[in-house]
Amino acid sequence: MSESQDIEVTPSRQELLDTLFKIYGKQPNEENFKIYSEDAVFEDPFGQARGIDAIKSQFIGLDKLFSSSVTKDYKVLASEPEFMRLVLHQIYTIPVIQYDLPVESIVNLYLTPEGRIKRHEDLLFRLNLKYRSDGIVGYAWEFGTSKYVRISMLSSLLQAVVICTLEAIVYNLHLKQLAAYSKVSKVPPLKDKALSIYYILFIIAQIFQLILCLDATYNKNTIQVIALAIFNFLAMGYAILQHIQAKNIIVSENIADIYPGYNASRNLEYAIIILMLIFSLSFAYEAYQLYQEYGWNIYKKIGADLRMRSIYKVYQILLMLLKFDIFFLLGFSVxxxxxxxxxxxxxxxxxxxxxxxxxxxxxxxxxxxxxxxxxxxxxxxxxxxxxxxxxxxxxxxxxxxxxxxxxxxxSYSCRINGESxxxxxxxxxxxxxxxxxxxxxxxxxxxxxxxxxxxxxxxxxxxxxxxxxxxxVNWNGSLNLDSPEAQKRWSID
Known part of the structure; x- marks a missing residue:
C-alpha cells in the first residue's frame, strides 16, 4: 500500500487509518471494529448501517462478494480534531473471472472527542450521498435506502387507497338507500345530506394524511410524523362516529326495512373502523421508528446554536399546527x-x-x-x-x-332538495x-x-x-474538497 499525504497525521490517527484499512480488507476481526462508537453510522450511496453490528455486517459481507480487497493507496485531504477526509483507492477482485475492479472513494470520518468514528461516509466512485435538498431524485434515492421511509409511505398510500375505496362503496350504498326511501315516502329524510358530506370529508381526510406523510418524510420532520400518528387515531374516531350516525339515521327512518343493502354498508363500516385501527397502530409504530431514524434532524440544519434550535423548533411546531388548523377549520366551516x-x-x-x-x-x-x-x-x-x-x-x-x-x-320551516x-x-x-x-x-x-x-x-x-x-449548511453531502468545514457542519450533534 502506497501512502501519499499532503497533510501529516498524528500516530494515533495513523493507527486509526491502519485499522480502517484492515476493515476494508478481507476478514476483519472483532478488535478492528472498536474504532467505531457504539452508535456509529456508516453510509455510502447505496445504503446505510447504524450501530457496530450493522457496520460489521456491511464489511464482513465483502468477503462473500469479492475474492480479495486490497487498499492500493490513499491520500489524506483533511485532519482536524473531530474530522478526517481522505481519498482511498481500493482494488476488489471479482471471483470466478478474477477481474480486479479499481474503486476510488472519498471517505469522510466524523470523530468523537475520544477519537472513535461516529459517522463514516464512503462516497464510492466519488458519488455524492443523496438527501432531500437534491429534490425528487434525492428523495427517491433515500426512499430506496431507508426501510421505514418506504414502509411509512407505502402504508400511508395503502391506507388512502383502501379506505377511500371502501368509503366510496359505502357512500354509493348510502345513496341507493336514500333513493329507495324517497320512492316509498316521496320525501327524502331530513338527515340524508349529513352522511353524504361526511363520507366525502372522510375521503378528503385520507388524501390529506397522505400529503402530510409525504411532507413529513421528505423534510424529516419528526414533530409532523408524530402529529400524523395522532391524526390517524382521530380519523378512526371519526369513522366510529360515522357508523353511529349512519345507524341512527337508518333506524330512525326505517330505511333498513325498505332497502336490503343496509347490512352490506354496515359491514363495510365495521371493516373501515377495524382497518383504521390497524393502520393507526401500524403508523404509530412506524412514527416511533422514524423518530429513531430522524431524531431531531430537521432542527440540526439551523446550526450548533442550541438557543437557535429551540427557536426553530417552536417555528416548526407552529407550522405543523397551522396545517392541521387549515383542515379542521375549513372542514367545520364547509x-x-x-x-x-x-x-x-x-x-x-x-x-x-x-x-x-x-x-x-x-x-x-x-x-x-x-x-x-x-x-x-x-x-x-x-x-x-x-x-x-x-x-x-x-x-x-x-x-x-x-x-x-x-x-x-x-327551525320551523325546512327545505329538502329545494322543496319547502x-x-x-x-x-x-x-x-x-x-x-x-x-x-x-x-x-x-x-x-x-x-x-x-x-x-x-x-x-x-x-x-x-x-x-x-x-x-x-450543506445538506446534500456535495463534495467541496477545499472546504471540509462544510461537511463538518452537516454532522453537528
Missing part, C-alpha cells in the same frame, strides 16, 4: 354551511348564510396571514392573527352552545355528533396555536429569519 343551510328555511336563514360565508372566508384569510406573518416575522400581522384566533375560539364556543340549545337548533316543508325540525339532526367532534378538535388546536404563536412572537428578531433565508 360542513356547517352545507348541512345547516340546506335544511333550514327559517326567517334568519339569510343572516346565517352570510354569517357562515364570512367565517369561511375569514378562516382562509387568517391562515394566509399567519403563514406570511410567521415567515416575515411581522409583529403586527401575527398580533392580528392571534386576535383572530381568540375570535375563532369564541365563535366555536358560540356554535357549540347553539347546537345544544333548543331555541338555537330548531312547513314543519318543525332540528337543523342539526344528523350532523350534531360530527360538528361537535370538529368543534372540540378545532378548539384544542386553537389553544395550542395561540400558545405557540405567542412563543413565536417572543422569538421574533432573534435571528431565525436570517438563518432560514440564508443558512449555508
Amino acid at each position: 360542513q356547517y354551511l352545507a348541512l345547516v343551510i340546506d335544511t333550514s328555511q327559517s326567517p334568519g336563514n339569510d343572516e346565517l348564510i352570510i354569517h357562515v360565508t364570512v367565517s369561511l372566508c375569514g378562516t382562509i384569510s387568517m391562515m394566509i396571514l399567519s403563514f406570511w406573518a410567521l415567515r416575515a416575522e411581522n409583529r403586527f400581522g401575527i398580533i392580528v392573527f392571534m386576535l383572530a384566533c381568540f375570535t375563532t375560539l369564541g365563535y366555536l364556543i358560540y356554535k357549540l352552545v347553539i347546537m345544544y340549545t333548543p331555541d338555537g337548533s330548531l 316543508f312547513s314543519r318543525k325540525c332540528d337543523r342539526f339532526e344528523g350532523s350534531r355528533y360530527f360538528l361537535t367532534f370538529f368543534v372540540i378538535v378545532c378548539f384544542l388546536l386553537g389553544l395550542a396555536t395561540v400558545a405557540f404563536t405567542f412563543k413565536a412572537l417572543r422569538n421574533f428578531g432573534q435571528g431565525l429569519k436570517q438563518h432560514i433565508n440564508h443558512t449555508a
Whole structure:
C-alpha cells in the first residue's frame, strides 16, 4: 500500500487509518471494529448501517462478494480534531473471472472527542450521498435506502387507497338507500345530506394524511410524523362516529326495512373502523421508528446554536399546527354551511348564510396571514392573527352552545332538495355528533396555536429569519474538497 499525504497525521490517527484499512480488507476481526462508537453510522450511496453490528455486517459481507480487497493507496485531504477526509483507492477482485475492479472513494470520518468514528461516509466512485435538498431524485434515492421511509409511505398510500375505496362503496350504498326511501315516502329524510358530506370529508381526510406523510418524510420532520400518528387515531374516531350516525339515521327512518343493502354498508363500516385501527397502530409504530431514524434532524440544519434550535423548533411546531388548523377549520366551516343551510328555511336563514360565508372566508384569510406573518416575522400581522384566533375560539364556543340549545337548533320551516316543508325540525339532526367532534378538535388546536404563536412572537428578531433565508449548511453531502468545514457542519450533534 502506497501512502501519499499532503497533510501529516498524528500516530494515533495513523493507527486509526491502519485499522480502517484492515476493515476494508478481507476478514476483519472483532478488535478492528472498536474504532467505531457504539452508535456509529456508516453510509455510502447505496445504503446505510447504524450501530457496530450493522457496520460489521456491511464489511464482513465483502468477503462473500469479492475474492480479495486490497487498499492500493490513499491520500489524506483533511485532519482536524473531530474530522478526517481522505481519498482511498481500493482494488476488489471479482471471483470466478478474477477481474480486479479499481474503486476510488472519498471517505469522510466524523470523530468523537475520544477519537472513535461516529459517522463514516464512503462516497464510492466519488458519488455524492443523496438527501432531500437534491429534490425528487434525492428523495427517491433515500426512499430506496431507508426501510421505514418506504414502509411509512407505502402504508400511508395503502391506507388512502383502501379506505377511500371502501368509503366510496359505502357512500354509493348510502345513496341507493336514500333513493329507495324517497320512492316509498316521496320525501327524502331530513338527515340524508349529513352522511353524504361526511363520507366525502372522510375521503378528503385520507388524501390529506397522505400529503402530510409525504411532507413529513421528505423534510424529516419528526414533530409532523408524530402529529400524523395522532391524526390517524382521530380519523378512526371519526369513522366510529360515522357508523353511529349512519345507524341512527337508518333506524330512525326505517330505511333498513325498505332497502336490503343496509347490512352490506354496515359491514363495510365495521371493516373501515377495524382497518383504521390497524393502520393507526401500524403508523404509530412506524412514527416511533422514524423518530429513531430522524431524531431531531430537521432542527440540526439551523446550526450548533442550541438557543437557535429551540427557536426553530417552536417555528416548526407552529407550522405543523397551522396545517392541521387549515383542515379542521375549513372542514367545520364547509360542513356547517352545507348541512345547516340546506335544511333550514327559517326567517334568519339569510343572516346565517352570510354569517357562515364570512367565517369561511375569514378562516382562509387568517391562515394566509399567519403563514406570511410567521415567515416575515411581522409583529403586527401575527398580533392580528392571534386576535383572530381568540375570535375563532369564541365563535366555536358560540356554535357549540347553539347546537345544544333548543331555541338555537330548531327551525320551523325546512327545505329538502329545494322543496319547502312547513314543519318543525332540528337543523342539526344528523350532523350534531360530527360538528361537535370538529368543534372540540378545532378548539384544542386553537389553544395550542395561540400558545405557540405567542412563543413565536417572543422569538421574533432573534435571528431565525436570517438563518432560514440564508443558512449555508450543506445538506446534500456535495463534495467541496477545499472546504471540509462544510461537511463538518452537516454532522453537528
